[in-house]
Amino acid sequence: MNLPDQGLLRHLVLVVLLKLALITALWWAFVRDAHVTVDATTMARQVSAPMASKQQSTAGETHGQ
Numbered sequence: 001m002n003l004p005d006q007g008l009l010r011h012l013v014l015v016v017l018l019k020l021a022l023i024t025a026l027w028w029a030f031v032r033d034a035h036v037t038v039d040a041t042t043m044a045r046q047v048s049a050p051m052a053s054k055q056q057s058t059a060g061e062t063h064g065q
Helices: 003-031 040-048
Strands: none
Touching: none
């Protein structure tokens, strides 16, 4: 590897490490203590419910239809 390639590699590794540190700090500050309770009955009802029918819009382009 020549010198410019090593500098680029060092720069990219530094940027990736900084991004990981920022993501970790954001998670630690905002998400760590967030807890979601899941009710088994509500979840079963949600999973077994039929999907809502897709409504087609008559306004705008037909996108190749």
